[in-house]
Amino acid sequence: MITDLIDLGPVPDAWKRRHLLGLEDLSAEELTLILDKATIFRKAIDEGHRKIPLLTGKTCVNLFFENSTRTRTSFSLAARRLGADTVDFSAGTSSLSKGETVIDTAKNIEAMGVDLVVVRHRTPGTPHLLSQNLDCSVVNAGDGPHEHPTQGLLDILTIRQRLGRVAGLTVAMVGDIAHSRTARSNIWGLKKLGAHVIVCGPSTLVSPRWQELGVEFSYSLDAILPRVDVLNLLRIQFERQFTRPFPSVREYATLYAMDRQRLAKTKDDILILAPGPINRGVEVTPDVADGAHSAILEQVTNGVAVRMAVLWLLAGRP
Ligand code: NCD
Helix, strand or coil, rough: CCCHHHHCCCCCCCCCCCCCCCCCCCHHHHHHHHHHHHHHHHHHCCCCCCCCCCEEEEEEEEEEECCCCHHHHHHHHHHHCCCCCCEEHHHHHHHHHHHHCCHHHHHHHHHHCCEEEEEEEECCCCHHHHHHHHCCEEEEECCCCCHHHHHHHHHHHHHHHHHHHCCCCEEEEEEECCCCHHHHHHHHHHHHCCCCCEEEEECCCCCCCHHHHHEEEECHHHHHHCCCCCCCCCCCCHHHCCCCCCCCCCHHHHCCCCCHHHHCCCCCCEEEEECCCCEEECCCHHHHHHCCCCCCCHHHHHHHHHHHHHHHCCCCCC
């Protein structure tokens, strides 16, 4: 049995959830459970197991109303590696353009016999709305600037693997905090697991009000560099902005791009993360993005393991 081989056991009784909508409402125990199971899946992937048929006979639909490279591919691969059938839905070619609502579209897809819906939508709360209207499990793959729970989980898994712990670390989220669902999911997850979080960026993209979430804020990357353990470099999300948040991309890069000079001011074992897609030369220079401190591609590999863990926990009971 492959399950014996990878030491997974059945879905634990302690796991009670049917949906994964965000990290805000997960407990430290639930977060740790997902990370522990993802670690087992990661090990299985590393050992070359391409098929771990724990979701055979289940059907998983990717309902993406926004563009995606990594997240959609990662969810598809995770479902297929677990033996589930997957279907990709693209908003551009759907009946949405004929006036159908998101709920009607989702209900029609569910009526075809679906166990899991993975949804990405520009409107915050869309996955929550679907979870109230569908019988199947719903996973949030990004709802506007609100949350992107599996991205938060894969970032935290990468930190735990590389640095051996999460509690007690100082993690800085840098850049477009205002529009980042990755920032929000990381904040909830990291804080619950005992890390100290700093949000850092220009005053148009981060404000002192973020302290209300229990995080520190800073406008100066250079000021915080010496005391951070992890830097998570966010993309400037121009597609979500209605006005220009700074005079020029060049000025932003001068103040916030992680480059070799800034790297020299950090701790020796600094960990550099980025959710991707990265804009080389804007939030990070190519030498740092591809350098020894960067775990950017490692994050992508962990993404598949995290999504396998989440899909299995949500749909893996007989
Ligand atoms: C992020 C997203 O779409 O929220 N990317 C991702 O899922 N890998 C961040 C981004 O687009 O910058």
